[in-house]
Amino acid sequence: MHRIHRPVSRVLAAGALSLALLSAGTAGSFAAQAKPSPAPSSAKPKPSPSKSTMSSISVKTNKTAVKAGDKVIFTGRTQGLKIGTPLVLQHENHGKWVPLRASVKVKNGSAYALTSKINTKGTEHLRIAAGKTHSPTVTVKVN
CATH class of the missing domain: 2.60.40.1930 (Macroglobulin (MG2) domain)
Structure with a gap:
């Protein structure tokens, strides 16, 4: 039974690791999208003064x-x-x-x-x- 137990535990560990990485990547992607975008400014940009x-x-x-x-x-x-x-x-x-x-x-x-x-x-x-x-x-x- 030890022989069956090792491959199963490896598969379970690899699956858990994959799931954790996938979840972290998705969460990071949602976190990146959740950042508020800067509000559009109603102030017009000032032209740089010319000579x-x-x-x-x-x-x-x-x-x-x-x-x-x-x-x-x-x-x-x-x-x-x-x-x-x-x-x-x-x-x-x-x-x-x-x-x-x-x-x-x-x-x-x-x-x-x-x-x-x-x-x-x-x-x-x-x-x-x-x-x-x-x-x-x-x-x-x-x-």
Whole structure:
């Protein structure tokens, strides 16, 4: 009877071990599925700031109406631009921004002052630009 007993006990032990491993694997699988998934966030991801959104230029003019050939002074401050960065006066021409021959560099304190003669009669839409960074548009009427 010892000879029959050994194979039976081995089969029973192997079966019990298999059942234990199978149960543990199934339980682990259920445990993995039982983890709560993170709730969807209603907050929109923030876009990473680009160089153009980190810098800005403000602008003011000393006159909003001039005669053709008169000088207009554009003043303002920059933020996020290095001292010495070139600033260019641009005007809108048929929907495109075209640089004019007036330029200046950012001074200590991030300020600038640019003087330009405006010769074209009509309403001029102007801005100050440094690369992809630009000021809001200002309007000057030229008679």
